[in-house]
Structure formats: C-alpha cells, structure tokens
Amino acid sequence: MGNNVTLTELEKVILNKIQNYINKNEKVGIDIIAKECFVSKAAIIKLSKKLGYSGYSEMYYTILAAANNSLKLDFSSNSGDICMNVPLKDDINILVEALREFKDKKIYLDSLGVCDSAREYYLQKLLIFGFDAASSYHYEAFKNNKSGLYLFFSYSGYRAEIIEKVNEAIRNDFKVIAFTASKDSPLAKISHVTLEIGGVKSDREHYLPNLFTANLIILIELALSEYSKRYLSEKEN
Numbered sequence: 001m002g003n004n005v006t007l008t009e010l011e012k013v014i015l016n017k018i019q020n021y022i023n024k025n026e027k028v029g030i031d032i033i034a035k036e037c038f039v040s041k042a043a044i045i046k047l048s049k050k051l052g053y054s055g056y057s058e059m060y061y062t063i064l065a066a067a068n069n070s071l072k073l074d075f076s077s078n079s080g081d082i083c084m085n086v087p088l089k090d091d092i093n094i095l096v097e098a099l100r101e102f103k104d105k106k107i108y109l110d111s112l113g114v115c116d117s118a119r120e121y122y123l124q125k126l127l128i129f130g131f132d133a134a135s136s137y138h139y140e141a142f143k144n145n146k147s148g149l150y151l152f153f154s155y156s157g158y159r160a161e162i163i164e165k166v167n168e169a170i171r172n173d174f175k176v177i178a179f180t181a182s183k184d185s186p187l188a189k190i191s192h193v194t195l196e197i198g199g200v201k202s203d204r205e206h207y208l209p210n211l212f213t214a215n216l217i218i219l220i221e222l223a224l225s226e227y228s229k230r231y232l233s234e235k236e237n
Contacts, residue, residue: 011047013037018060022067030056088222091195095223098149098177098193099131100231106148108136108174110165115153115179118216122151125220129227139165142172150174155199155212157185166190179216195219 007015014037021028033056034041041056048059099107107126111119119135126133134141136150150169154162157180166176166187178191181199188194197219199212 005051010037010039010043011050014039014044014047015063018063019067022064028060091219092223092226094193094195095177095219096227096230098175099126099223099227102149102175103131105132106145107131107133107151108141108145108148108169109133109151109153110136111153112159112162114155114210114213115216118179118213119151119153121217122153122220125224129224136165139168142169142174145172147173148175150176151179152176152187152191153179153216154185154187155181155201157182157187162187163190179219181212 014033017033017037018028030041030044034044037044044056048054048056051059053059053062109119109123109126123133123135136142142150150166152162152166157178163186166178167190169176170190170192176191176193178187178194179197180187180194181197182188183194183196188196197212197215199210199215200208201210202208
C-alpha cells in the first residue's frame with residue numbers, strides 16, 4: 001500500500017475483516033466480506049484498485065502472503081538489534097546442533113540460482129571454523145563419503161534436479177537441511193529439516209528488495225556465534 005493512500009473508516013473495516021479470516025486460517029470470498037461489512041462488491045473492488053491491485057483476488061492473496069511471511073525466519077523487518085523471538089531461536093538451535101553433530105563428518109553444500117552466493121558464504125565460514133565442508137556438484141560425492149550433513153539452498157525448492165540430488169544424499173545416509181522460502185515446496189517435504197527463510201520476488205518495474213540471501217547470511221552468523229559460545233568457549237576455559 002502506498003504511503004499516500006488514505007483509507008476511510010469503512011475501508012479499514014473491510015481490510016480488518018479480511019485479515020481476521022486470514023488469522024483464523026479461513027479462506028474468504030468477496031461475497032462474504034461484502035455481506036458482513038454491509039457494502040457492495042463494487043465497493044470492495046474499488047478499494048482493491050485504490051490500493052493498486054487488479055481486483056479482490058490479488059488484494060486477498062497479497063494480504064495472505066504477507067501473513068505467511070510474518071511466520072518465516074526473517075530479519076528484514078527488524079531495525080537495530082535483531083529480535084531473538086522463539087522461531088528464530090529454534091532455527092538457530094537446529095543449525096547449531098546439526099553442526100555439532102557433524103563436526104567430525106563431511107558437510108556438503110549445494111544450491112541453485114540466486115542462492116549460490118549464500119552457499120559460498122556458508123562454505124567459507126564453515127571452513128574458517130574448521131568444519132570439513134565442500135561444495136557438492138556430483139552424485140559421486142555422497143558415495144565417497146557415507147553419511148554426513150547436506151545443506152541445500154533454493155528459493156523455490158521446485159526444480160527436478162534438486163529433488164534427485166537430495167534423494168541421492170538421503171540414500172547415502174546424509175542428513176538434509178533445506179533452506180528455502182516455502183515449507184510447501186518439494187524440497188522442503190523430502191528434507192529431514194527445513195528452515196523457511198523470508199524473501200520476496202518481484203519484477204524490475206515494481207521491484208521490492210528480496211532479502212532472502214541476506215537473511216541466509218545473517219542466520220549463519222547468528223548460528224556460528226551461538227556455536228562458538230556453546231561449544232568452543234568451554235574448551236578454552
């Protein structure tokens with residue numbers, strides 16, 4: 001919604017009604033909203049166009065997507081210190097304990113597309129911390145090192161080659177952690193653990209910052225900080 005858009009009280013009621021249904025995880029159509037808000041469907045469509053949407057459906061699904069994104073691991077909405085909420089602590093803990101579990105075994109990292117830079121960042125950080133980490137591009141890597149940890153980075157998690165490689169890793173007793181934007185993706189569903197990372201895609205003409213890669217990098221920084229505090233500091237004492 002643009003900064004210059006001013007909503008009437010009735011329009012606020014309509015948006016709140018839609019949000020209430022989404023909060024209850026219930027899908028709602030324009031007919032029900034019109035009836036419960038005592039307005040015409042034309043008034044709701046007018047509101048959607050006022051907000052820059054093509055119609056009710058686009059407005060509804062945009063609000064729904066925003067609600068879903070708020071549940072993901074996402075640092076982009078925080079200013080200043082990072083808010084360590086419960087889901088964030090849980091995701092950091094999962095990654096920390098996985099690194100602890102496989103500190104003496106092989107850790108392979110793989111990715112597609114926009115995630116390549118994040119994969120390289122993770123690789124360099126893990127090597128600095130003394131992990132036996134490497135990028136993995138070939139199926140033979142799993143056969144040469146039976147069992148280990150496999151980290152796969154994919155925004156969508158839908159490409160067929162991803163599924164093939166993950167299945168090969170699982171067949172060779174590798175634990176798979178997926179870093180993806182959707183827990184409903186095929187990658188997420190076949191992985192042992194999925195860390196859902198916030199991020200949006202948009203076209204150049206209406207570009208919104210996609211902080212998926214940035215969120216991935218912040219995650220590993222927080223996880224390594226916790227790993228150091230939990231498992232390395234005690235060795236020095």
